[in-house]
Amino acid sequence: MTAGQPGARPLDGIRVLDFTGAWAGPMATRSLAFLGAEVIKIEGPSRMDSWRETVAGVEKSRYPDLIRGERPYNRSFRFNSQNHDKLALSLDLKSPAGVQIALDLARVCDVVVDNFSPGVMESLGLGYKALCEVRPDLIMVQMPAYGSSGPDAYAVAFGPNMEAMTGMASLMGYGGEDETPVLTSNAYLDPIGGLHGAAAVLTALMYRSRTGRGQHVEVPQRETAMQFAGELLLEQVETGEVFVPRGNAVPYAAPHDAFPALGEDEWIAIAVLDDQQWLVLCETLGCGPLAADPDFATADGRRHNAVRLHQELSSCTIQQDKWTLAERLQSRGVPAAPVCTGKDVAENPHLVARGVFVEVDHAEAGRRRYPALGYRLESTPGRIDRASPLYGEHNHRVLSDLLGMSDQQIDQLEASGVIASAPRTGPSATIPKEKVL
Amino acid sequence: MAQDSALAGLRVLDLSDNVGGQYCARTLADFGADVLLIEGVDGSPVRRAAAWTAARPPAVDAMLFRHLNTGKQSMTLDWRSPEGMAVLTALAADSDVVVAGEQAVCRALMAVNPRLVACAITDFGAGPHEGWTGTEMIFQALSGVMLLNGEYPKPPLYGLGARAQYSAGITAYGAILAALLWREQSGRGQFVETAVLDSVAVMNAMVSARYFYNGTFQARLPRSGLVGLFRCSDGWVVVYAARPNDWAGCCAVFELPEHAQDPRFVDLADRLKHWPEALELIGAQAATMTCDEVTAAGRQCKLPVSRVMDGPALWADKHLNVRGFWQRARSGDASHPVIAPAFRMSATPRAEVVTTAPGLGEEDRQALGSVGLSDQHQTLQANGVMR
Numbered sequence: 001m002t003a004g005q006p007g008a009r010p011l012d013g014i015r016v017l018d019f020t021g022a023w024a025g026p027m028a029t030r031s032l033a034f035l036g037a038e039v040i041k042i043e044g045p046s047r048m049d050s051w052r053e054t055v056a057g058v059e060k061s062r063y064p065d066l067i068r069g070e071r072p073y074n075r076s077f078r079f080n081s082q083n084h085d086k087l088a089l090s091l092d093l094k095s096p097a098g099v100q101i102a103l104d105l106a107r108v109c110d111v112v113v114d115n116f117s118p119g120v121m122e123s124l125g126l127g128y129k130a131l132c133e134v135r136p137d138l139i140m141v142q143m144p145a146y147g148s149s150g151p152d153a154y155a156v157a158f159g160p161n162m163e164a165m166t167g168m169a170s171l172m173g174y175g176g177e178d179e180t181p182v183l184t185s186n187a188y189l190d191p192i193g194g195l196h197g198a199a200a201v202l203t204a205l206m207y208r209s210r211t212g213r214g215q216h217v218e219v220p221q222r223e224t225a226m227q228f229a230g231e232l233l234l235e236q237v238e239t240g241e242v243f244v245p246r247g248n249a250v251p252y253a254a255p256h257d258a259f260p261a262l263g264e265d266e267w268i269a270i271a272v273l274d275d276q277q278w279l280v281l282c283e284t285l286g287c288g289p290l291a292a293d294p295d296f297a298t299a300d301g302r303r304h305n306a307v308r309l310h311q312e313l314s315s316c317t318i319q320q321d322k323w324t325l326a327e328r329l330q331s332r333g334v335p336a337a338p339v340c341t342g343k344d345v346a347e348n349p350h351l352v353a354r355g356v357f358v359e360v361d362h363a364e365a366g367r368r369r370y371p372a373l374g375y376r377l378e379s380t381p382g383r384i385d386r387a388s389p390l391y392g393e394h395n396h397r398v399l400s401d402l403l404g405m406s407d408q409q410i411d412q413l414e415a416s417g418v419i420a421s422a423p424r425t426g427p428s429a430t431i432p433k434e435k436v437l
Numbered sequence: 438m439a440q441d442s443a444l445a446g447l448r449v450l451d452l453s454d455n456v457g458g459q460y461c462a463r464t465l466a467d468f469g470a471d472v473l474l475i476e477g478v479d480g481s482p483v484r485r486a487a488a489w490t491a492a493r494p495p496a497v498d499a500m501l502f503r504h505l506n507t508g509k510q511s512m513t514l515d516w517r518s519p520e521g522m523a524v525l526t527a528l529a530a531d532s533d534v535v536v537a538g539e540q541a542v543c544r545a546l547m548a549v550n551p552r553l554v555a556c557a558i559t560d561f562g563a564g565p566h567e568g569w570t571g572t573e574m575i576f577q578a579l580s581g582v583m584l585l586n587g588e589y590p591k592p593p594l595y596g597l598g599a600r601a602q603y604s605a606g607i608t609a610y611g612a613i614l615a616a617l618l619w620r621e622q623s624g625r626g627q628f629v630e631t632a633v634l635d636s637v638a639v640m641n642a643m644v645s646a647r648y649f650y651n652g653t654f655q656a657r658l659p660r661s662g663l664v665g666l667f668r669c670s671d672g673w674v675v676v677y678a679a680r681p682n683d684w685a686g687c688c689a690v691f692e693l694p695e696h697a698q699d700p701r702f703v704d705l706a707d708r709l710k711h712w713p714e715a716l717e718l719i720g721a722q723a724a725t726m727t728c729d730e731v732t733a734a735g736r737q738c739k740l741p742v743s744r745v746m747d748g749p750a751l752w753a754d755k756h757l758n759v760r761g762f763w764q765r766a767r768s769g770d771a772s773h774p775v776i777a778p779a780f781r782m783s784a785t786p787r788a789e790v791v792t793t794a795p796g797l798g799e800e801d802r803q804a805l806g807s808v809g810l811s812d813q814h815q816t817l818q819a820n821g822v823m824r
Contacts, residue, residue: 340581380615
């Protein structure tokens with residue numbers, strides 16, 4: 001595809017060799033595929049992407065219609081939501097033949113991405129130096145959790161651990177009597193790392209297009225996430241104060257909290273930014289006496305009397321539908337939103353209208369919708385063309401088209417276990433990003 | 438900025454007054470672009486963002502402003518006035534990128550410079566919620582993240598800071614660079630956009646993807662998987678024991694040898710079922726240990742265990758300091774800490790000292806001069822178009 005043709009995208013012609021697994025790395029390379037790159041995803045015959053879960057399958061909630069199916073590893077929503085458009089090649093990187101194939105592929109790729117711990121690619125013979133020998137202008141983006149230097153470089157890293165080490169967990173919690181830190185949902189660090197990983201590749205592509213030179217880029221996931229809390233960390237450093245959690249309270253709004261709505265575990269989030277909004281809130285909720293209560297007349301008063309305020313407001317909100325009330329408040333200028341379940345998000349009319357969810361066919365998971373990405377380029381829009389690959393789906397295509405191998409050579413590789421069309425043994429659902437020795 | 442920076446030579450106008458836009462443009466500055474922040478005559482509202490504590494003197498710009506605008510230059514300009522728009526147009530004619538909080542100004546500037554990549558970062562974008570007012574909690578509530586945070590039956594927790602808005606910023610950064618790469622092939626700029634709600638819904642893709650697969654969704658759990666938060670004698674640690682061998686790690690770190698073969702915990706499925714009992718066992722031991730003792734022992738047996746770190750702990754963290762995570766920004770004769778760029782590029786060694794976020798109006802004349810308009814400064818000031 002060349003410039004000017006309909007359907008052209010910015011990364012058309014860019015080829016990416018992808019050694020990532022789980023969430024952050026695959027999200028980065030899926031972003032590149034969305035923008036037009038061809039992504040070749042490498043998985044080991046006995047070490048598939050951990051987000052394929054296990055060969056035998058894990059809890060049913062990971063699978064279409066709650067059914068694991070014959071090959072659960074092709075059916076997990078976790079893997080299938082992060083690997084659209086990629087070509088899957090199973091390749092044993094512990095065998096010399098496998099490493100040679102990886103090098104041969106690197107020769108015809110522009111970008112290599114991995115999210116192993118530091119040193120893993122080197123130990124496989126696929127470090128930056130080795131790759132540059134076959135592809136001098138290569139861009140290599142590595143996403144080690146804590147970076148490749150420093151005393152914690154090799155510490156085992158998962159989302160919850162990393163989040164604790166960003167300063168975020170220390171700022172989340174109910175506060176007061178309950179000092180327990182709280183972690184963010186199922187993981188928040190991974191998508192932050194993913195978005196920055198894609199940004200790093202794009203930045204290096206800009207440099208290459210200007211200078212003709214590739215380079216190595218390190219995206220330390222913990223540090224990228226700390227950007228997102230930067231002002232809170234710097235303020236603590238500057239003042240020497242240790243900030244402690246205080247529920248949903250913030251300095252710029254009062255009240256600022258979730259209040260119970262009609263139904264079990266249903267909530268509405270309401271943020272009152274000024275005294276005018278407070279009066280509108282009281283009127284909309286039909287709790288006029290609160291508006292006249294001098295304890296609540298100012299933001300300071302509402303903070304000082306937060307417990308009573310929460311009780312009073314809750315007694316008004318608890319009989320109301322969270323969507324209807326949010327619409328009424330927003331139409332009157334008061335920031336409010338339903339606290340959404342997965343169903344609410346998936347069916348949110350705004351997200352649906354904006355095309356955030358895209359439907360694609362998957363050979364073993366059926367026709368399903370998936371969240372796309374937030375990049376919107378008017379002339380060259382990103383898109384999802386194909387569902388995430390089955391395990392080893394493109395072994396033949398990649399080896400034949402890119403490396404010119406014959407059917408016989410490919411069969412031999414399969415017979416000798418260098419490639420595989422099905423995973424050999426199941427890794428646990430949580431294969432670590434730790435050093436392979 | 439070093440010649441070898443990835444984005445050297447790129448001229449960016451930052452018209453945004455929100456976290457997403459300013460983080461996007463700061464990242465452009467981090468990797469070598471010349472970024473001019475264009476603020477109203479009263480300054481960007483981000484300068485006045487509320488601090489967490491009341492301890493800071495109000496005359497100082499908000500830490501949020503400092504963090505988001507390190508490395509930029511600034512110019513005051515009421516570009517919504519005709520005179521101001523004329524100046525902005527002159528600047529845009531000579532720029533590569535515009536970052537704004539709305540679409541209209543992007544369109545106007547693209548009309549004068551077809552090579553311009555113009556990016557709007559809005560709260561919701563077009564659609565049914567377009568007229569809604571967004572705050573961080575509103576975005577987190579709509580994205581499904583909030584309902585997963587905290588402990589039932591207490592209220593869900595929105596999180597902290599402005600993380601949804603940052604995610605829009607780094608998404609916009611990616612869109613802009615992609616558009617610039619496209620421009621190199623086609624010679625044409627284009628309009629790009631992102632909305633905070635899009636970005637944060639994508640970040641929380643797991644809730645919608647799961648629902649699309651089987652109609653189920655998760656709410657807050659009394660516990661989340663095999664995660665444990667434990668109070669040590671001097672702080673908190675997080676343990677994540679989700680791999681088969683991690684139980685052995687827990688027993689070693691927390692000195693529970695008698696439970697190493699405990700059938701309740703060895704197998705993963707059993708461990709999940711009995712995890713509350715494990716939490717009690719470990720919790721009792723953790724209380725007698727320091728965080729350092731726990732993390733050092735964890736390192737030995739590769740148990741994923743980390744200290745819950747606050748600001749001062751991070752400032753003192755040896756790992757971050759060895760890596761130069763904290764940078765210094767010059768501000769007159771003084772300097773203050775800032776956070777270094779998000780990723781490290783081998784071809785562009787990081788600066789040891791960077792330029793601090795700009796003061797209000799201090800560089801107005803210089804910025805006007807860059808498009809040959811310095812002789813208009815006094816008139817523009819007199820007419821209230823510049824500070």
